[in-house]
Amino acid sequence: MSPSRIPASPQPDETAHPFASITPVQPALSPQSPAPSFVELVSLLSFNGLRATPCRLAMLRAMLDRPAPTTLNDLHLRLGRAHFSLVTIFRNMISLEKIHVASRTLDASGNILWSLNLGQPRTFFITDRSTGEARPLDAEATAALGELVARIEQRLLARGYTELQLGVAFKARPPAAGPA
Secondary structure, eight states: OOOOOOOOOOOOOOOTTTTTOOOOSOSOOOOSOOOOOOHHHHHHHTTTTTOOOOOHHHHHHHHHSSSBBBBHHHHHHHHHHTOOOHHHHHEEEEHHHHTTEEEEOOOOTTOOOEOOOOOOOOOOOEEETTTOEEEEOHHHHHHHHHHHHHHHHHHHHTTTOOOOOOOEEEEEEEOOOOOO
């Protein structure tokens, strides 16, 4: 009896995959598209040649469960320090950034905040000086800042710059609660 053979998997067609062309400037998903599911993110890993390791899966799950931007140290605490080293989390985050699943920005103190980049319009955050909590800017401010950033990115790309990273940070005390 001859050993059974597993047929070779067909090579992925880049144009057929819904996330194949995600870039910081020109997302493949429209703003109306729902965020991809955990399963879709896992398929995106394999499509881009990354294994679905326990660390990557835990990172994706933790970032989907709490979509606010986070530092690597906070993510490390949420995942459990005993399970994965901070270096492992950093290396995996870099690999997610290279395939445009994660992106980084700076807060007003210079800390790097990481978030999932799932093809939705870019979200900008403001950090509450009292609590340190990062919250999304309102829709009007986000739209105005997004247009400005997109124009700057397009100019830089046209001039030959690659691997652009954005470092916009706002930190403020929230307005005092007044009479309603």
